[in-house]
Amino acid sequence: MLGDKPAPKDGENFWLWFLKIFSGLLVIVLLFVHLAVNHFMGNQGLLTFHEVVAYLSHPWVAAMEIAFLIIVISHALMGTRSIILDFKPAPSLVRALNWTFLGIGLLSIGYGVWLIRVVIYWGSGG
Protein backbone atom coordinates (compact mmCIF):
# COMPACT_ATOMS: atom_id res chain seq x y z
CA MET A 1 0.00 0.00 0.00
CA LEU A 2 1.27 3.49 -0.79
CA GLY A 3 2.28 5.14 2.46
CA ASP A 4 4.12 2.09 3.77
CA LYS A 5 7.89 2.32 3.80
CA PRO A 6 9.45 -0.11 1.26
CA ALA A 7 11.37 -2.92 2.98
CA PRO A 8 13.15 -6.19 2.10
CA LYS A 9 10.84 -9.18 1.70
CA ASP A 10 11.16 -12.62 3.30
CA GLY A 11 14.40 -14.21 2.17
CA GLU A 12 15.83 -10.93 0.88
CA ASN A 13 18.96 -9.77 2.65
CA PHE A 14 18.83 -6.09 3.72
CA TRP A 15 22.09 -5.18 1.94
CA LEU A 16 21.04 -6.92 -1.26
CA TRP A 17 17.75 -5.03 -1.15
CA PHE A 18 19.61 -1.77 -0.50
CA LEU A 19 22.07 -2.52 -3.32
CA LYS A 20 19.16 -3.19 -5.68
CA ILE A 21 17.73 0.28 -4.98
CA PHE A 22 21.11 2.04 -5.04
CA SER A 23 22.15 0.32 -8.30
CA GLY A 24 18.79 1.38 -9.75
CA LEU A 25 19.65 5.03 -9.13
CA LEU A 26 23.07 4.53 -10.74
CA VAL A 27 21.40 2.85 -13.74
CA ILE A 28 19.24 5.97 -14.23
CA VAL A 29 22.32 8.22 -14.37
CA LEU A 30 24.37 5.92 -16.61
CA LEU A 31 21.41 5.05 -18.84
CA PHE A 32 20.83 8.75 -19.43
CA VAL A 33 24.44 9.16 -20.60
CA HIS A 34 24.32 5.91 -22.63
CA LEU A 35 21.10 6.90 -24.43
CA ALA A 36 22.09 10.54 -24.91
CA VAL A 37 25.30 9.50 -26.63
CA ASN A 38 23.89 6.58 -28.61
CA HIS A 39 20.82 8.37 -29.91
CA PHE A 40 21.49 12.10 -29.81
CA MET A 41 25.26 12.56 -30.35
CA GLY A 42 26.06 14.38 -33.57
CA ASN A 43 23.16 14.53 -35.96
CA GLN A 44 21.19 11.38 -35.12
CA GLY A 45 23.38 9.42 -32.74
CA LEU A 46 25.79 6.54 -33.40
CA LEU A 47 24.44 5.21 -36.68
CA THR A 48 27.38 3.45 -38.28
CA PHE A 49 29.82 0.77 -37.22
CA HIS A 50 32.73 3.21 -37.47
CA GLU A 51 30.95 5.73 -35.23
CA VAL A 52 30.45 3.00 -32.60
CA VAL A 53 34.13 1.98 -32.89
CA ALA A 54 35.30 5.59 -32.52
CA TYR A 55 33.01 6.08 -29.52
CA LEU A 56 34.11 2.94 -27.67
CA SER A 57 37.79 3.48 -28.47
CA HIS A 58 37.89 6.36 -26.00
CA PRO A 59 39.15 4.82 -22.70
CA TRP A 60 36.77 6.81 -20.49
CA VAL A 61 33.79 5.86 -22.64
CA ALA A 62 34.76 2.17 -22.55
CA ALA A 63 35.13 2.38 -18.75
CA MET A 64 31.72 4.07 -18.43
CA GLU A 65 30.04 1.47 -20.68
CA ILE A 66 31.63 -1.41 -18.70
CA ALA A 67 30.48 0.18 -15.41
CA PHE A 68 27.00 0.58 -16.89
CA LEU A 69 27.04 -3.06 -18.03
CA ILE A 70 28.01 -4.34 -14.56
CA ILE A 71 25.49 -2.16 -12.72
CA VAL A 72 22.53 -2.76 -15.05
CA ILE A 73 23.04 -6.55 -15.10
CA SER A 74 23.39 -6.63 -11.30
CA HIS A 75 20.23 -4.56 -10.89
CA ALA A 76 18.30 -6.73 -13.38
CA LEU A 77 19.31 -9.99 -11.71
CA MET A 78 18.68 -8.72 -8.16
CA GLY A 79 15.25 -7.50 -9.28
CA THR A 80 14.40 -10.78 -10.99
CA ARG A 81 15.51 -12.70 -7.89
CA SER A 82 13.27 -10.49 -5.80
CA ILE A 83 10.27 -11.30 -8.04
CA ILE A 84 11.03 -15.04 -7.86
CA LEU A 85 11.14 -14.84 -4.04
CA ASP A 86 7.42 -14.00 -4.18
CA PHE A 87 6.86 -17.61 -5.25
CA LYS A 88 8.30 -18.62 -1.87
CA PRO A 89 10.85 -21.13 -3.22
CA ALA A 90 12.41 -23.73 -0.90
CA PRO A 91 15.79 -22.73 0.63
CA SER A 92 17.63 -25.26 -1.56
CA LEU A 93 16.04 -23.69 -4.63
CA VAL A 94 17.02 -20.20 -3.44
CA ARG A 95 20.63 -21.38 -3.09
CA ALA A 96 20.54 -22.86 -6.61
CA LEU A 97 18.99 -19.63 -7.87
CA ASN A 98 21.73 -17.55 -6.24
CA TRP A 99 24.48 -19.55 -7.94
CA THR A 100 22.63 -19.58 -11.27
CA PHE A 101 22.13 -15.81 -11.23
CA LEU A 102 25.72 -15.27 -10.18
CA GLY A 103 26.81 -17.38 -13.15
CA ILE A 104 24.47 -15.56 -15.56
CA GLY A 105 25.75 -12.23 -14.26
CA LEU A 106 29.42 -13.10 -14.59
CA LEU A 107 28.92 -14.61 -18.05
CA SER A 108 26.95 -11.60 -19.27
CA ILE A 109 29.50 -9.13 -17.95
CA GLY A 110 32.36 -11.20 -19.40
CA TYR A 111 30.59 -11.32 -22.77
CA GLY A 112 29.95 -7.55 -22.72
CA VAL A 113 33.58 -6.73 -21.87
CA TRP A 114 34.75 -9.14 -24.59
CA LEU A 115 32.44 -7.44 -27.12
CA ILE A 116 33.75 -3.98 -26.23
CA ARG A 117 37.32 -5.24 -26.62
CA VAL A 118 36.50 -6.73 -30.03
CA VAL A 119 34.97 -3.42 -31.17
CA ILE A 120 38.01 -1.48 -29.95
CA TYR A 121 40.23 -3.99 -31.78
CA TRP A 122 38.37 -3.17 -35.02
CA GLY A 123 39.21 0.47 -34.39
CA SER A 124 42.91 -0.27 -34.01
CA GLY A 125 42.96 -1.72 -37.51
CA GLY A 126 42.31 -5.34 -36.51
Place this chain on the structure above:
Amino acid sequence: MSASDSAESFSVKEAFKWFDVRKRDPGMWAFALNRLTALGLVFYLFLHLVVLSTLARGPQAYADFLAWIGSPVFVFGEWMVVIAGLYHGLNGIRIALTSLGIGLPRQAQMFYIALGVAVLAGAAFGIRMFR
Protein backbone atom coordinates in the same frame (compact mmCIF):
# COMPACT_ATOMS: atom_id res chain seq x y z
CA MET B 1 8.73 -16.49 9.03
CA SER B 2 11.44 -19.10 8.42
CA ALA B 3 12.53 -20.20 4.96
CA SER B 4 10.97 -23.64 5.43
CA ASP B 5 7.66 -22.07 6.46
CA SER B 6 7.86 -19.94 3.32
CA ALA B 7 8.32 -23.02 1.18
CA GLU B 8 5.32 -24.72 2.75
CA SER B 9 3.03 -21.74 2.30
CA PHE B 10 3.74 -21.43 -1.45
CA SER B 11 0.70 -20.86 -3.59
CA VAL B 12 0.68 -20.02 -7.29
CA LYS B 13 -2.55 -18.08 -6.82
CA GLU B 14 -0.97 -16.01 -4.04
CA ALA B 15 2.22 -15.47 -6.03
CA PHE B 16 0.32 -14.04 -8.98
CA LYS B 17 -1.94 -11.93 -6.80
CA TRP B 18 0.25 -8.89 -7.39
CA PHE B 19 -0.94 -8.78 -11.00
CA ASP B 20 -4.60 -8.53 -10.07
CA VAL B 21 -5.12 -4.79 -9.71
CA ARG B 22 -8.92 -4.87 -9.69
CA LYS B 23 -10.44 -2.77 -6.91
CA ARG B 24 -6.96 -2.08 -5.53
CA ASP B 25 -5.39 1.13 -4.31
CA PRO B 26 -2.83 3.14 -6.36
CA GLY B 27 -0.05 1.31 -4.52
CA MET B 28 -1.05 -1.96 -6.18
CA TRP B 29 -1.04 -0.28 -9.58
CA ALA B 30 2.39 1.23 -8.88
CA PHE B 31 3.70 -2.18 -7.78
CA ALA B 32 2.17 -4.13 -10.70
CA LEU B 33 3.37 -1.60 -13.29
CA ASN B 34 6.83 -1.63 -11.72
CA ARG B 35 6.97 -5.42 -12.03
CA LEU B 36 5.61 -5.59 -15.56
CA THR B 37 8.06 -2.96 -16.76
CA ALA B 38 10.88 -4.71 -14.86
CA LEU B 39 10.21 -8.03 -16.59
CA GLY B 40 9.98 -6.33 -19.98
CA LEU B 41 13.20 -4.41 -19.41
CA VAL B 42 15.10 -7.52 -18.24
CA PHE B 43 13.98 -9.32 -21.40
CA TYR B 44 15.07 -6.35 -23.52
CA LEU B 45 18.43 -6.04 -21.72
CA PHE B 46 19.50 -9.59 -22.53
CA LEU B 47 18.06 -9.38 -26.06
CA HIS B 48 20.02 -6.15 -26.55
CA LEU B 49 23.24 -7.85 -25.42
CA VAL B 50 22.67 -10.81 -27.73
CA VAL B 51 21.89 -8.77 -30.86
CA LEU B 52 24.86 -6.48 -30.27
CA SER B 53 27.04 -9.53 -31.05
CA THR B 54 26.63 -8.39 -34.68
CA LEU B 55 29.26 -5.75 -33.82
CA ALA B 56 31.81 -8.55 -33.50
CA ARG B 57 31.10 -9.62 -37.08
CA GLY B 58 32.18 -6.31 -38.57
CA PRO B 59 30.80 -3.27 -40.41
CA GLN B 60 28.62 -5.07 -42.99
CA ALA B 61 26.91 -7.31 -40.43
CA TYR B 62 26.20 -4.29 -38.23
CA ALA B 63 24.87 -2.24 -41.17
CA ASP B 64 22.55 -5.13 -42.13
CA PHE B 65 21.39 -5.39 -38.52
CA LEU B 66 20.62 -1.65 -38.33
CA ALA B 67 18.64 -1.83 -41.57
CA TRP B 68 16.68 -4.79 -40.19
CA ILE B 69 15.72 -3.10 -36.91
CA GLY B 70 14.69 0.08 -38.72
CA SER B 71 11.33 -1.51 -39.57
CA PRO B 72 8.21 -0.05 -37.87
CA VAL B 73 7.68 -3.20 -35.74
CA PHE B 74 11.09 -2.81 -34.09
CA VAL B 75 10.70 0.95 -33.71
CA PHE B 76 7.39 0.32 -31.94
CA GLY B 77 9.11 -2.23 -29.69
CA GLU B 78 11.82 0.31 -28.88
CA TRP B 79 9.14 2.86 -28.05
CA MET B 80 7.59 0.40 -25.59
CA VAL B 81 11.05 -0.05 -24.02
CA VAL B 82 11.42 3.74 -23.69
CA ILE B 83 8.02 4.07 -21.98
CA ALA B 84 8.76 1.11 -19.68
CA GLY B 85 12.19 2.57 -18.86
CA LEU B 86 10.72 5.99 -18.12
CA TYR B 87 8.07 4.62 -15.76
CA HIS B 88 10.40 2.12 -14.07
CA GLY B 89 13.08 4.78 -13.55
CA LEU B 90 10.74 7.47 -12.25
CA ASN B 91 8.87 5.06 -10.00
CA GLY B 92 12.25 3.72 -8.88
CA ILE B 93 13.20 7.21 -7.71
CA ARG B 94 9.97 7.26 -5.65
CA ILE B 95 10.86 3.87 -4.13
CA ALA B 96 14.41 5.03 -3.36
CA LEU B 97 13.17 8.22 -1.71
CA THR B 98 10.54 6.48 0.39
CA SER B 99 13.02 3.76 1.35
CA LEU B 100 15.03 6.57 2.93
CA GLY B 101 11.89 7.80 4.66
CA ILE B 102 11.48 10.79 2.33
CA GLY B 103 7.97 11.70 1.16
CA LEU B 104 6.21 8.72 2.73
CA PRO B 105 2.86 10.54 3.19
CA ARG B 106 2.98 11.77 -0.42
CA GLN B 107 3.62 8.43 -2.14
CA ALA B 108 0.35 8.49 -4.10
CA GLN B 109 1.10 11.96 -5.51
CA MET B 110 4.65 10.86 -6.36
CA PHE B 111 3.27 7.81 -8.18
CA TYR B 112 0.84 9.93 -10.22
CA ILE B 113 3.65 12.35 -11.10
CA ALA B 114 5.92 9.45 -12.17
CA LEU B 115 3.11 7.97 -14.28
CA GLY B 116 2.18 11.34 -15.80
CA VAL B 117 5.76 12.28 -16.69
CA ALA B 118 6.35 8.79 -18.16
CA VAL B 119 3.25 9.10 -20.36
CA LEU B 120 4.07 12.66 -21.50
CA ALA B 121 7.77 11.98 -22.12
CA GLY B 122 6.81 8.68 -23.80
CA ALA B 123 4.52 10.61 -26.15
CA ALA B 124 7.31 13.08 -26.93
CA PHE B 125 9.69 10.21 -27.69
CA GLY B 126 7.00 8.59 -29.85
CA ILE B 127 6.61 11.74 -31.93
CA ARG B 128 10.38 11.89 -32.43
CA MET B 129 10.73 8.18 -33.19
CA PHE B 130 7.86 7.92 -35.69
CA ARG B 131 8.46 11.28 -37.34
